[in-house]
Amino acid sequence: MEQKTITINEKEFTLQKVFPVEWLKIRDRCKNKFGVPSEEKTYKEVLAHIVVSPKMKIEDFDDWGELDELVKEAVNFQQGGDEE
Template sequence: MEIFKQKQVTTKSGKEYTLQHPGVRNVTKINDRVKNKHGINSEEKICEEMFKHVVVEPKLTIDDFEEYSEMVEVANKAYYFITGTPDPDEESKDSADDNK
């Protein structure tokens, strides 16, 4: 059995979420599913896929969020995590810490 990497993230509002990488094959499947008929990523589909397959604690759906900005921030952090893309929020935090 394969154990997938997990990551704790905290949003600007201070809420904590646990992300779990679903595996490389599943990331490729997710990337295929989130595209619309023109090959462009759909925000709603990305959010649904991230909350279904990546955000493991707390378990949420789009409808559980009260704030749009919180929903997008969590989905973006999850997508950055599974694709290996640097999170701009973490990079700006790191550079701010370096300047202290």
């Protein structure tokens, strides 16, 4: 699978794309019973499946901005938004 290393606040993170079928399953798991996306579930799933190094959980972050930027970068990478 395709990987990418990014740096946020002088920390390196390795992202890895998942197969499209797995991405669809992740997105489905992140919705509540009404079909509305849950940010908490999305962040947990992205950290578990796309951020491969270092392995982290939401609770490991003290800085909201760092967590938010990491997850946004990971989702963008997964969806091909940063292809050159």
